[in-house]
Amino acid sequence: xxxxxYIMRHGKSDWTGETGDHGRTLNERGRNDARRLGAWLASxxxxxxxxxxxxxxxxxxxxRGLVEAGGFECPVVVEPTLYMTSVDGALAVLRxxxxxxxxxxxxxxxxxxxxxxxALIGGASIRFPTAALARLDFRKSAWSDLQLKSCQLxxxxxxxAFPTNP
Numbered sequence: 001x002x003x004x005x006y007i008m009r010h011g012k013s014d015w016t017g018e019t020g021d022h023g024r025t026l027n028e029r030g031r032n033d034a035r036r037l038g039a040w041l042a043s044x045x046x047x048x049x050x051x052x053x054x055x056x057x058x059x060x061x062x063x064r065g066l067v068e069a070g071g072f073e074c075p076v077v078v079e080p081t082l083y084m085t086s087v088d089g090a091l092a093v094l095r096x097x098x099x100x101x102x103x104x105x106x107x108x109x110x111x112x113x114x115x116x117x118x119a120l121i122g123g124a125s126i127r128f129p130t131a132a133l134a135r136l137d138f139r140k141s142a143w144s145d146l147q148l149k150s151c152q153l154x155x156x157x158x159x160x161a162f163p164t165n166p
Contacts, residue, residue, distance in 0.1 A: 005136045006105035009113040009128040010062040026061045033131035033159035034065030042070040048105035054082035082108045097143040120151040
């Protein structure tokens with residue numbers, strides 16, 4: 001079975017509040033970018049079966065905008081481990097996903113998004129600006145089989161590639 005892993009960095013955040021890093025929200029650009037990418041995913045029929053999001057407010061808001069704009073009806077799971085984790089921590093979360101999930105979208109942070117994507121495709125240097133989204137494919141029967149260097153980069157996009165009004 002071919003599986004797709006979508007890795008997304010949260011949208012641009014608002015640095016004006018006094019909520020601390022975990023509570024930081026998206027700014028207007030971040031909200032628009034999330035909606036833009038959700039609408040684009042829907043337009044190319046790339047609906048995830050499940051979305052995992054960091055527990056940070058900016059990641060949750062990114063996920064909400066993406067899912068709403070895409071009209072996706074998949075489960076959304078807040079995964080606190082994704083907030084401040086390493087590649088190994090992210091891999092542990094991914095490997096624990098149910099095998100019936102074929103298309104998994106993960107919304108997280110830097111530097112983990114870039115490092116995870118790079119490690120899964122074999123070490124190429126991929127850098128995730130805010131709201132960047134990558135699709136990686138691998139052929140295994142279960143998420144528990146996910147290994148470093150086991151994926152192929154199918155595409156990588158940033159919000160700048162799309163119209164400003166989703």
